[in-house]
Amino acid sequence: MTTALIISQILSWVIIVALALMVLALMRQVGVLxxxxxxxxxxxxxxxxxxxxxxxxxxxxxxxxGKVSIGGAERNGKSQLLFFLSPDCPVCxxxxxxxxxxxxxEAKWLDVIxxxxxxxxxxxxxxxxxxxxxxxxxxxxxxxxxxxxxKLPYAVLIDENGKIASLGLINSREHLESLFEAKERDVASxxxxxxxxxxx
Amino acid sequence: xxxxxxxxxxxxxxAIFFAGSALHKLTHFSSxxxxxxxxGIMPAALVPTAAAIAASAEVLVVVLALLxxxxxxxxxxxxxxxxxxxxxxxxxILRGNAGADCGCNWxxxxxxxxxxxxxxxxxxxxxxxxxxxxxxxxxxxxxxxxWVTALLASAAIILLYQAFNALIATLAFQQEHSS
Numbered sequence: 001m002t003t004a005l006i007i008s009q010i011l012s013w014v015i016i017v018a019l020a021l022m023v024l025a026l027m028r029q030v031g032v033l034x035x036x037x038x039x040x041x042x043x044x045x046x047x048x049x050x051x052x053x054x055x056x057x058x059x060x061x062x063x064x065x066g067k068v069s070i071g072g073a074e075r076n077g078k079s080q081l082l083f084f085l086s087p088d089c090p091v092c093x094x095x096x097x098x099x100x101x102x103x104x105x106e107a108k109w110l111d112v113i114x115x116x117x118x119x120x121x122x123x124x125x126x127x128x129x130x131x132x133x134x135x136x137x138x139x140x141x142x143x144x145x146x147x148x149x150x151k152l153p154y155a156v157l158i159d160e161n162g163k164i165a166s167l168g169l170i171n172s173r174e175h176l177e178s179l180f181e182a183k184e185r186d187v188a189s190x191x192x193x194x195x196x197x198x199x200x
Numbered sequence: 201x202x203x204x205x206x207x208x209x210x211x212x213x214x215a216i217f218f219a220g221s222a223l224h225k226l227t228h229f230s231s232x233x234x235x236x237x238x239x240g241i242m243p244a245a246l247v248p249t250a251a252a253i254a255a256s257a258e259v260l261v262v263v264l265a266l267l268x269x270x271x272x273x274x275x276x277x278x279x280x281x282x283x284x285x286x287x288x289x290x291x292x293i294l295r296g297n298a299g300a301d302c303g304c305n306w307x308x309x310x311x312x313x314x315x316x317x318x319x320x321x322x323x324x325x326x327x328x329x330x331x332x333x334x335x336x337x338x339x340x341x342x343x344x345x346x347w348v349t350a351l352l353a354s355a356a357i358i359l360l361y362q363a364f365n366a367l368i369a370t371l372a373f374q375q376e377h378s379s
Contacts, residue, residue, distance in 0.1 A: 020360050
């Protein structure tokens with residue numbers, strides 16, 4: 001009898017641990033699914049700027065030293081992607097690997113600039129922690145205000161002529177890619193494109 | 201008076217949990233400092249000291265839980281840490297920093313669990329479990345079955361803790377999308 005109880009006890013615990021493991025795996029899978037089924041296309045919610053507007057031109061100090069000019073017509077044929085983020089924004093962090101691979105893959109026609117505001121030491125720690133040394137990183141409140149950024153993460157794609165190509169709130173890699181897609185299709189956002197398709 | 205097996209199981213959980221937590225804090229110290237900065241509850245100059253104190257306190261819980269005679273102290277310190285973290289989260293939320301990363305994912309960089317009331321309730325439950333080990337145990341010897349129970353129960357609680365964090369991260373992601 002005692003042996004049977006011992007075996008039953010051990011078996012119960014093994015099953016409980018296995019179930020807890022399954023719950024954890026399912027929770028993570030639900031998280032991944034949520035990321036995948038997020039609405040495709042960055043949500044454009046900017047009151048200051050819209051597609052086709054001339055992007056505000058300004059020179060900003062890079063955190064790593066030097067300056068970068070944002071906007072303007074003298075772009076040497078290259079577009080600029082301004083990605084507004086914050087060290088304490090969880091979604092921003094999940095997009096950093098995508099930005100890294102995008103920067104590498106699109107280097108021929110695109111400059112990626114990370115932008116934020118706030119105390120510089122926390123940004124320096126963030127850069128070190130996330131290995132962002134190879135990015136142009138700007139800390140400027142003026143930049144965010146000029147582009148009317150109200151919610152993070154936010155991205156603005158400036159085309160080679162210094163005009164706003166697309167912009168929007170970014171929550172996933174698909175949103176980020178949708179900015180390029182919108183530029184290619186010459187629409188303000190993927191939502192606009194979908195609406196025009198539904199209307200026609 | 202509680203059964204020695206129950207106290208042993210709680211202490212084993214406490215030792216494994218804080219060993220994992222302290223290990224993450226010490227190996228990803230800058231990430232932990234960044235998480236504390238996100239709480240927005242202390243001047244930036246104090247963050248490294250606070251991070252070092254938290255990691256040291258967790259190591260102390262592990263050491264005390266393993267030392268015969270000091271187990272009730274380990275349980276009290278462990279429960280105090282859970283409650284202390286809950287208070288810090290409450291202050292951070294009241295200051296409008298709900299949504300900042302809790303820094304409680306043991307180095308899982310893909311998942312970011314934001315500060316919110318559910319994490320406070322989670323810590324209260326963990327503190328209550330820990331406080332069980334403060335009670336005086338009955339006098340009997342540990343048998344091998346107590347070890348099996350303690351190790352598997354600890355594994356189950358830690359897995360459920362991680363699952364809860366994953367659930368909160370998913371809910372936050374969902375809310376962010378629907379807002």
